Amino acid sequence: MKLLELQRTMARAVMQPLTFTERMQRTAPDGQPMRAYAARFIKPNDRLTSFERLEIYNRQYWFRLLSSMVEDFPGLRAVLGASRFEAMSKAYITDCPSRSFTLRDLGSQLESWLHKNPRWAGKKQTLALDIVKLEWAEIEAFDGKAEPPLRPEDLSANAGADLRLRLQPYIQLLSLRYPVDDLLLEIKNTSEENEVASNAFQERRKHKRVQTVAKLKPAAIALAVHRIDNSVYFRRLEPEEFALLTELKQGRTLQKAVAHAFIETKIPPQELPALVQRWFHNWAALGWFCQSDQKTETSPRSTNPMNRKPTGAGRKRKIV
């Protein structure tokens, strides 16, 4: 057997889902018995059959990737429940196997996949999609690029109708139908408490988490997922604020962005100039605007943290 053929043969078996009892399937990907499939290329020894030796790798693959999903999407896991989340993760990984050298990217297709496969979330589909968007945005914001920020004084010096302002690449803007920011913070807080809690306490926390999810009512929110001192925060935005930032992110000039953002606003016109000025001052203070075409990675400036919501201790290091 040539190298490529052997690697394809083994990878097909390793990536095939485990049984309900977390063992290797009895039937191989090509339909023949797995015992015969494994024996074609793997030697047995005096303690393990070819099947058993291959099974070690099959189980390691799924345990590793499923743990990565649990680590990256605790919110979705709380929304769906642990067993449904695991079943969904297996289906997702089967349909969208990793195509990146890093497990950090494993969940990159989850939102679009879940959108096409609504049966996993059922009646909670909208909520599930919202929380996946937020959890993926958190991953992107955590290690996204930061450019040297524009300071408030840079902004006032360059202000003009044709000015194009660049947003920091790490900032994620989300329009959501559920207030999943509060939900995710609640889930993470209870998870952290559980790490040092008794079993009985954990059960109560689990019950509370289920109640929190069940009680969550739809309420449209706009959110910026951003960083301060390299910690990720969620910041609620007014609808017009979100629209304006989105326009700027798309590369519109300041004049056009302002014009588009306030088309349907109910804010009295006389209040707009002061409001917009305040927003820009806040965004600049948070280091959200950056200089164009800079390639140097820097840390954002430490600034006045307004309305910030810490997302917890920060993401954990991932072993690939």
Added chain:
Amino acid sequence: MGTNRFNNFTEYGIGIGLRQPHYDHILSRKPVVDWFEIISENFMIDGGRPLQILDQILEQYKVVQHGVSMYFGSAEKPNREHLRRLKELVKRTKTPWLSDHLCWGSVDGRYTHDLLPMPYTFEAAKLTAQKVREVRDYLEVPIAVENVSSYAEYHVSEMSEWEFLNEVVERADCGILLDVNNIYVSSQNHSFDPFTYVNSVPAERIAQIHIAGHSKYRKYILDTHDHPVIDPVWKLYERAIQRAGHTATLLEWDDSIPSFKEVHNEALKANRFLAATALATAV
């Protein structure tokens, strides 16, 4: 003595893996550590806290990069995005050498995120060596390939694992990261004498040594990096440095990670073997 061209002639002592639970301790207490090994893939990102931490570590410590997904033995070409990001990190850390595993883990662009064993064939050795050369030429830093723990062997193999390792490193003219724990684990899983392995590798190519703990199951041993180093592994380590001389040594502890002090103390046990080897050489 103790240096070679495969670790850029550096004199590194005993290091430990840089792991997140120890960040606060390291940055606040600034313990004396010869060097840290980082998992390259955890820092091949665009920004944020991991790079901030890395920069703080680089200000005070020597850092060597260790990769887990280059997959020198995969039949496909190296991932260009992977190489580009890896080179950026090499420039940042100024790692004197770079290691990754003698294994495969991806095929047709799909990644298993595991260190899968190679078939020990001449075809595989030739292809693997070619990839090591390509990666070294692109990154412009010496490469050391690490032997992995394995749980399976293939019918198509034409030689032993150590013969395969020798074939690859001679063809690629690269270094070896000799993981003596992996040798022990594989020797138990495949019933060979681990000292035959240690005695067979070209000592002049050993750029670095890994030590670690593992987990014993009823029918096999799993390389879990979640225990102290056991005596039989220390004996292999002793033999390795008798042959290679004073060599950069690193303790891996990746799961159920204890305090920094416990991990560092476990690593420093290597000193007694290094001292004995130095004494024997002097005599």
